Each structure stands twice: as C-alpha cells, then as structure tokens.
Amino acid sequence: MTLKGHIEAIETAIAGLYPPEEAHAIAVRTVTGLLSVPDYKYLSEPHTEVSEQQSQMLSEAADRLAKGEPMQYVLGYTWFAGLKIRVGSGVLIPRPETEQLYELAAQDCDSLMQSSEDDTFSILDMCCGSGCLTYAFAAEFPEAHVYGCDISDAALGFACRQRVKLQGARPVIFKADVLGDPPAGLPKFDLIVSNPPYVRETEKEAMRPNVLDWEPSLALFVPDDDPLKYYRAIAIWADRLLKENGSLWLEINENLAEETAALFTGAAVIEDMNGKRRFIVVKK
Numbered sequence: 001m002t003l004k005g006h007i008e009a010i011e012t013a014i015a016g017l018y019p020p021e022e023a024h025a026i027a028v029r030t031v032t033g034l035l036s037v038p039d040y041k042y043l044s045e046p047h048t049e050v051s052e053q054q055s056q057m058l059s060e061a062a063d064r065l066a067k068g069e070p071m072q073y074v075l076g077y078t079w080f081a082g083l084k085i086r087v088g089s090g091v092l093i094p095r096p097e098t099e100q101l102y103e104l105a106a107q108d109c110d111s112l113m114q115s116s117e118d119d120t121f122s123i124l125d126m127c128c129g130s131g132c133l134t135y136a137f138a139a140e141f142p143e144a145h146v147y148g149c150d151i152s153d154a155a156l157g158f159a160c161r162q163r164v165k166l167q168g169a170r171p172v173i174f175k176a177d178v179l180g181d182p183p184a185g186l187p188k189f190d191l192i193v194s195n196p197p198y199v200r201e202t203e204k205e206a207m208r209p210n211v212l213d214w215e216p217s218l219a220l221f222v223p224d225d226d227p228l229k230y231y232r233a234i235a236i237w238a239d240r241l242l243k244e245n246g247s248l249w250l251e252i253n254e255n256l257a258e259e260t261a262a263l264f265t266g267a268a269v270i271e272d273m274n275g276k277r278r279f280i281v282v283k284k
Contacts, residue, residue, distance in 0.1 A: 002047045002048060003035075003047070003050060004042060006055070007031050007042055008027075010023075010026070010030055011027045014065050017210065026071045030071055030075065034057060061074050068214065070093055070210050070215070073087065080094045081132070081136040083136060083164050085131070085135065086158055086161065086162055090152065090157075091130045091154060091158045092215055093130075094130065097273075097278055098133065100272055100278075101133070101251045101279055102133055102136050102193075104249065105193050105247070106137070109137070109140075109144075109191050112190050112246070113190075121141070121190050122146075123192075124147045124148075124186075124189045125137070125148040125149070126196065127149075127151075127195060127196040127197070127219070128149060128155070129150060130158045130159060130162070133193055133195065134146055134171045135164045138168065138171045139164060142168030142169075145169070146171040146172070147171060147172045147173075147174070147186070148172070149178070150175065151175065151177045152216065155219065178194075188241055188242070188246075190243050192237070192238055192246070192247075192249070195250075196231065196234065197219055198230070198231075198251070199221050200224050200255075201222075201223060202224050228256065231252070234248075235263050238264075247282065247283055248264070249280075250281075254276040257269045257280070261280050266282060266283060267282045
C-alpha cells in the first residue's frame with residue numbers, strides 16, 4: 001500500500017471519532033511520524049510504496065486510533081517547546097495552553113536571571129507529569145538547577161526517562177504529594193511553575209472520549225466540592241520555597257480564575273491565546 005493509501009485508511013478508521021479535517025491531520029501525522037518521513041512527502045510523493053513490515057505497523061496503529069487511543073500515545077511522543085517528549089499510557093499529553101504557560105514563564109525567567117544576585121538559580125515544576133515543562137526550562141536555561149515532582153509513578157517513569165539532549169545538568173525528578181508538606185532538603189526557588197489538576201468532575205461531559213477513556217484522571221480532575229485544593233497546597237509550598245523577588249506561574253481553570261487568584265497575594269490573571277483566563281502569575 002502507498003503513503004496515500006495508508007493515510008486514507010486511517011482517516012476512514014477514525015471518521016466517526018473526529019471531524020474530517022482533524023481526522024486527516026491525525027492520519028498524516030501518524031503515518032509520517034511512524035515512518036519518520038517529512039510531512040510534505042505524502043503530498044510530493046503520495047504513491048510511494050510502504051514495505052510490508054511498515055504496513056503492518058500502520059495497520060496496528062489504525063486499529064489503536066479507531067479505539068479512541070490518542071495519536072500521541074500511538075506515536076509514543078509529542079512535541080513541546082521544540083522538544084520531543086515521550087508520552088504514553090498513564091501520563092497527561094501536554095496541551096498548547098501549557099506550552100504558552102512555558103513561554104510566558106520563560107520570558108519572566110530571563111528577567112529574573114538577569115536581576116538575580118544569587119550564585120544559583122533554581123526552578124521547580126510541581127505536578128510535572130511527563131516533565132515537558134521541566135525539560136523545556138532545563139533546555140532553555142542550562143545554567144539553572146531544575147527540579148520536577150509528581151505523585152504518579154507512571155508519570156515519573158516518563159519524566160525520568162525523557163531523552164531530551166541538554167547542555168546543562170539533567171533535572172532532578174522526585175516523587176512528592178503536593179497536597180502534603182514539601183520534602184525536607186529542597187532549596188529555595190527563583191521560579192515555581194505548575195499545571196495541576198483543575199477540571200471539575202461536572203466538566204467531564206464536555207470532554208472527548210479520547211481524553212476521558214485514555215488519559216489519567218489523577219492528572220485532570222478535581223472534585224466539584226473542592227476544585228481549588230491543589231492551588232491551596234501550591235500556595236503553601238510557594239510561601240515556604242519561593243525566594244524573595246521570585247515568581248510563581250500557574251495554569252488554571254478559566255471558570256475559576258478569580259477564586260484561584262484570591263488564594264495568592266497580588267496574583268495577576270492572564271488570558272491564553274483563545275482569550276480564556278488561563279494563567280496566573282504571582283510575584284513575591
């Protein structure tokens with residue numbers, strides 16, 4: 001079968017799960033990603049024959065996608081801030097909003113580093129999941145000491161085994177429950193960033209099956225009667241661990257922006273690329 005044939009076969013297999021344009025994009029990314037060929041090749045050379053072994057691999061991928069499994073899990077990776085981040089069952093797939101959180105916090109980080117008088121500059125990513133934010137900061141700021149923590153063993157497994165090439169030291173990944181006290185021995189941090197669980201249980205009905213049935217609930221959902229529990233805990237960690245003149249950046253539920261900001265002194269709410277009140281920043 002040809003490149004075009006496999007793309008069309010995947011489109012057909014997932015037609016009932018996604019709108020046509022999205023199904024086409026998923027099919028193209030799956031085929032080109034698994035075969036490690038440029039995206040444009042399916043346009044410039046659509047009738048390129050695919051080997052029998054590769055065809056079998058693509059057929060298995062189509063079956064997985066047809067069951068609703070996220071494309072990123074099928075590929076085994078996603079792209080985040082220019083980095084190839086490994087993902088799979090048990091770890092949250094990074095969203096564009098989280099990449100925007102990184103971009104905003106990285107700009108702030110530049111300013112903090114320029115004005116810092118300390119010999120060491122430290123960054124903490126709380127609820128790090130796959131480590132996408134952790135490694136993005138480690139790659140961009142090789143002179144910084146970067147830490148990431150999570151409670152999920154599955155997520156920590158991915159975070160510890162990311163294959164991102166770094167100029168500086170690899171980040172320190174450790175297990176911690178942010179709902180508890182910070183572990184002893186942690187340094188003070190110039191920058192703390194977090195994308196904790198914030199989707200209320202009642203908001204599930206607006207989400208697609210490929211998220212609900214596959215991605216970890218632990219990384220997504222909070223109870224309706226206590227939706228800000230992670231932010232209250234983060235406020236305690238930040239009070240103890242954030243340096244004077246340091247910054248705290250958080251991704252938040254856009255429907256709870258004011259309530260979340262009220263937990264932090266001097267918090268500013270920032271909109272995302274879609275005009276939703278998605279982030280808060282706190283300057284200590």
